Amino acid sequence: MLDISELSRRTGFPASRLRYYEEIGLIRSSGRKGLKRLFEEDVTTRLALIALGQTAGFSLAEIRALIGVEGKPRLDRARLGQQADRLNAQIDELTVLRDGIRHIVNCSAENHLDCPRFRRIMRVAMKRRGAR
Amino acid sequence: MLDISELSRRTGFPASRLRYYEEIGLIRSSGRKGLKRLFEEDVTTRLALIALGQTAGFSLAEIRALIGVEGKPRLDRARLGQQADRLNAQIDELTVLRDGIRHIVNCSAENHLDCPRFRRIMRVAMKRRGAR
DNA sequence: GCTTGACCTCAAGTTGGCTTGAAGTTGTAC
């Protein structure tokens, strides 16, 4: 069993964030020693999963839906599959953008506005914003 | 010259957002007709650039630094190059995550926690969170 | 000449994901 500072040290998450995650039900502490929370070791795995989800662009609410609230992380395969697909689409978009930016950097022409490549990038960007 | 509702219609940005962008200096209106703002057509280009920047994960402040405040979008090539590199790193990370998620979906083993692939993904995720 | 509707300003509210601060409690070291 780990106290909050040890868990913080191991994961790099500040204690405030760990308390917050417990408060919203993302992790659990398994008892107290006096006032102090005690966490089981496998909470580190859960935290890694949470970090993973955030990196992939999921909100904490989505992550909770994906990994469940109970003790062991129970992964929802169907949802994960969908999310992998979304992630894939995002990667494709970012790739277009990256290439587009590099093009702009190298394209010495003053008029990007007329450049078909540039226009294509902008269409991608606009499409994405429209979706908000 | 376009009034705000026409600009909104063309770009898909709500009028409130356009006013907000003007307020923080991201776009300019070029005069009024009575009370009503009038925008030049090329503001749509600027808005596309802004959308582009956001899609690439830049804050509005960063975008302002990149495209400048004056009339014509003046792109900062050096910064853009850096940002393309960052974007590239992000793409690499997301790719690892995507593949990792797909692996989890297909890996019928109960114990992802022991799977080296899964561990690798988690390391990436943790590293990223650490950087916040 | 009055109603309507599209615009205007300015302040305040919203969301997510936390952090910060004040005030209290506890186990350990001296």
Added chain:
DNA sequence: GTACAACTTCAAGCCAACTTGAGGTCAAGC
């Protein structure tokens, strides 16, 4: 037995990027 650091709770604050709302103005159509 007391000082201390490390925890605790709870409320409030913070940030970006907007949105919403109240109350006002203006041009056009009937």
